[in-house]
Amino acid sequence: MLCVADRRRAALPCQPIAVRKTVAITSRRNPRLPPMLKNRIMRTAAIDIHPHIISSDAARYPLAPLGGHQSDWSRTRPVTLEQLVAAMDTAGVEKAAIVQASTCYGHDNSYVADAVAAYPKRFTGVFSVDMLAPDACECIHRWHARGLTGMRLFTFGSTMSEQANWLDDPKSYPAWECASDLGLSMCLQMSAKAIPQAARMAQRFPNVRIILDHCARPALGDGPPYNGAAGMFALACHSNVYLKLTPRIFIECRHGDATPESFFPRLVSAFGASRLAWGSNYPSSEGDLPQLLALARQTLMCLPIADQEWIFVKTAQVLYPALSD
Numbered sequence: 001m002l003c004v005a006d007r008r009r010a011a012l013p014c015q016p017i018a019v020r021k022t023v024a025i026t027s028r029r030n031p032r033l034p035p036m037l038k039n040r041i042m043r044t045a046a047i048d049i050h051p052h053i054i055s056s057d058a059a060r061y062p063l064a065p066l067g068g069h070q071s072d073w074s075r076t077r078p079v080t081l082e083q084l085v086a087a088m089d090t091a092g093v094e095k096a097a098i099v100q101a102s103t104c105y106g107h108d109n110s111y112v113a114d115a116v117a118a119y120p121k122r123f124t125g126v127f128s129v130d131m132l133a134p135d136a137c138e139c140i141h142r143w144h145a146r147g148l149t150g151m152r153l154f155t156f157g158s159t160m161s162e163q164a165n166w167l168d169d170p171k172s173y174p175a176w177e178c179a180s181d182l183g184l185s186m187c188l189q190m191s192a193k194a195i196p197q198a199a200r201m202a203q204r205f206p207n208v209r210i211i212l213d214h215c216a217r218p219a220l221g222d223g224p225p226y227n228g229a230a231g232m233f234a235l236a237c238h239s240n241v242y243l244k245l246t247p248r249i250f251i252e253c254r255h256g257d258a259t260p261e262s263f264f265p266r267l268v269s270a271f272g273a274s275r276l277a278w279g280s281n282y283p284s285s286e287g288d289l290p291q292l293l294a295l296a297r298q299t300l301m302c303l304p305i306a307d308q309e310w311i312f313v314k315t316a317q318v319l320y321p322a323l324s325d
Contacts, residue, residue, distance in 0.1 A: 050279025054078030071103035223257025273307035
């Protein structure tokens, strides 16, 4: 029987194109890593703050996608709760904050809540509500009572090609206050166009930990000093803003003149590793969970082990104390 490392190596030829190209590029740049660099790849367990689950029981968990149509990934490569648990066991992912699949279930967080109830020591959940609705606070309390400890605002993505303009709408302030009172972390799925809105909300609600999904999708191809990502870097002055490092950023940091070695130390210098956290985006991102974790570890090996420990474990536990040991 192959060990986990051997299965990962055996799986490389079958990796999705983006992941396979990334591995090839890294191999060409570092065909034989010296021992000191190999030792900088963290091998301990990880916590994932961005997997999704899709039920096979559409009658029990009916579709209600934001944007009016279901996302391609949730239709073509769905992963159930049981499959996520198996994938985590294979990859060595100890715990996770399951993120509501808004492009499949909208604001009905029942499947995520049921998953947390089934594995309360392994999962917490990140739920979605209509922030502008009169009953938003009531909904927040209801999902929080079911063990969900984070929220997600979906304002841009695979089923919403234009950035929504309601992120800083005053009608949402009561819901933000409610999240602040409950100690909920707030994930923002948004484009870089919404950075000014995110900055205003970070200033207005300093006690809310704000997590930018996919780092707010910065453009990195111009390379150092990464002026194309100036908006993202400007948010570093807000101590309650955190960045979620997903496969999108690990691939983007190899476009054009960008490299992991020039980008991630700059990112740590600006935000600190304690405000960066890994999220697989599995199965929305192509590739299996061991491959996505391997991509993250390989990309971040330019950072000291202490920084990697924050990114793969400790920051997640700050954002979601329910995932603490």
